[in-house]
Amino acid sequence: MAQFNLILPKMGESVAEATIVKWLKQPGDNIAEDEAVVEIATDKVDSDVPSPVTGKLIKYLFQENEVALVGDIIALIEVEGENVSKITETDSYNNISKNEILPSVSKEKAQQAEKLNNAFEINIPGIELVETHETEASATFQSSRFYSPLVKSIAAEEKISGEELDKIAGTGAEGRVTKQDIFDYLAKRTANSSSIIAPATEVERNSSIHHTPANYVASGNDEIIEMDRMRKLIAEHMTMSVQTAPHVTSFVESDVTNLVKWREKNKAVFEKKIGEKITFTPIFIQAVAKAIRDFPMINISLNGTQIIKKADINIGVAAALPSGNLIVPVIKKADQLNLVGLTKAVNGLAYRAKNNKLQPDEVMDGTFTVTNIGSFGNIMGTPIINQPQVAILAIGAIQKKPAVIETEFGDMVGVRHKMYLSLSYDHRIVDGALGGLFLKKISDYLEAWDINFEV
DSSP, rough: EEEEEEOOOOOOOOOOOOEEEESSTTTTOEETTTOEEEEOOSOOOOEEEESSSOEEEEEEOTTTTTTETTTTTEEEHHHHSSSSOOTTTTTOOOOOOHHHHHTTTTTHHEEEEEHHHHHOOOOOOOOOHHHHHHHHHHHHOOOOOOOOOHHHHHHHHHOOOOHHHEEEEEEGGGGGGHHHHHHHHHHHHHHOOOOOOOOOOOHHTTTTOOSOTTTTOTTTTOOOOOOOHHHHHHHHHHHHHHHOOOOOEEEEEEEEEHHHHHHHHHHHHHHHHHHOOOOHHHHHHHHHHHHHHGGGGGGGEEEEEEEEESSSOEEEEEOOOOOOOOOOEETTTTTGOOOOHHHHHHHHHHHHHHTOOGGGGGOOOOOOEEGGGGGGGGOOOOOOOTTTTTTEEEEOOEEEEEEEEEETTTEHHHHEEEEEEEEEETTOOOOOOHHHHHHHHHHHHTTTOOTTTOO
């Protein structure tokens, strides 16, 4: 028997570490090839790490909630064979070739291991982890405190000394300084260049997302619930968005009677013919994609005084997770998909989100976001922009309402299916005229739905 070292795979040039969320296998358990061994979490998405080999888990080298760096050996697996290299925990991953790691494993297995690495290629906008900076940072900081390569790189870029870094209060596992901690520090330093963050209480460290008074004492009937990792990230992201962009929200009421009648008539035929259930969501996304083509200055982001006009229309769809948290999987190049393609994309992403199977690249690179608050019975809302985008659409519940209908014989009152659409947009770069016209265009596409459309 021989030993295979399961390594935390590369997750993109800007992602240097991941938190061990949950071990799916315990020492002594048998593992099949491609079977998930552990759940990990980055600041983008939760993912599973599968095993490239068949064997038995000997031990894991990181406990749950501990942070591992890319290239760290996270578990040892016993496999059949005699020539699989036994790599110690102190070996450098970057200096070991694939042949040294798997000299007796087939070329096909090596290719699978490469695919495993490539599956985690993600980038975080605004952060560029350059190897030279990482090397410089490692040489600069001499501290007994642990800092990830990402934190060191950011500190080096921002010319934060080792002594200064040691004074930043960390909110990560065992008090480690996270990316957000150093960003919060930089924001405060900019506001007051002479200030240095001193050790803080837990409440102070989480002041951007935690506004409970420090002297608050729960009564005997109160329940205190600590935020999980994802909820903290959502809270920080929403707070940052509100602080970054002046939000304006426009509303329009849309008559979607033809659309409702078409779906009711065709949903059974659609499912039988395509093998997918047709919901309203892909139809809404199709209308949004068309409207973005008409008004491309909605499909932008802002970098200082530079407007970045996006080449692709990548529409994110906010999805509620079983945990109650929120995630936004992205349909890439949505304007190039027909209704069937959009339906398959929406249903596939919804299924993977519900079952925690989303890959990192499926929550990246969105240029516009849609959130369907109507699924919760809400008729309208004022959503918060998903930075670095500049607009987000909320879709309200469809309701039957009495309405005045104009006919060639005069006006009459009838029952119509209506809904509210609300668009929040960044008023730094999107004015009311653009936001209002774009929103009205979405409504126009929905109202003009051909009731005789055939799939």
